Amino acid sequence: MSFAETFKALSDPARREILLMLREGKMSAGEIGSHFDMTGATVSYHLSVLKKADLVYETKQKNFVFYELNTSVFEEIMLWFAQFKGENSDENK
Amino acid sequence: MSFAETFKALSDPARREILLMLREGKMSAGEIGSHFDMTGATVSYHLSVLKKADLVYETKQKNFVFYELNTSVFEEIMLWFAQFKGENSDENK
DNA sequence: CAACTATTTAGAAACTTTTCTAAATAGTTG
């Protein structure tokens, strides 16, 4: 996992919206796309960015591709943020 | 605060490194710059991105500009991530 | 106030990202 890739993936509003949608469970590429005012090709691009960042994974069924949250990467990001909690040991006024 | 701005700011390795450095307390622009192999102008650009994202704030003293972590935005980001914890109420196998 | 130190701004080059349309792939089903 690369933090650069992860944060870049999260910096786009459509991609964050996709992740929020996927909280309810897996969805096909087409179903995801129908929530947005962009072409299927563009949605496919965003899904590929999320997949490269390991924020989602895909499974195939018939001629559908389903996407699902990969929660383990969320845990890793939380750990990165935890570095900024409390501490303040050396604070200089 | 805008999540787009925040995550974009976090997507650059130099900017993440600056944030980690600032955990120890406030630092001047020059002091921050001396840790990197880039011009002061470039460091100034990165600091402006972090400032626009509200991840740091600045204070002036003599002809130095000091930068400091703004921890409140970190808390807001943690809340955004918390949306992805647990739940799984509607999981369909 | 002139010279100095610290930092930012402006402008340009190189690179990356986002979006589209059109075409390709892949799997399904009469």
Added chain:
DNA sequence: CAACTATTTAGAAAAGTTTCTAAATAGTTG
């Protein structure tokens, strides 16, 4: 297997990001 549905890939245009050098600003101090 031909036609269909779902999705991805390729290529290009437009917009955004990162870095540099050079110049500007701003504050300090002899």
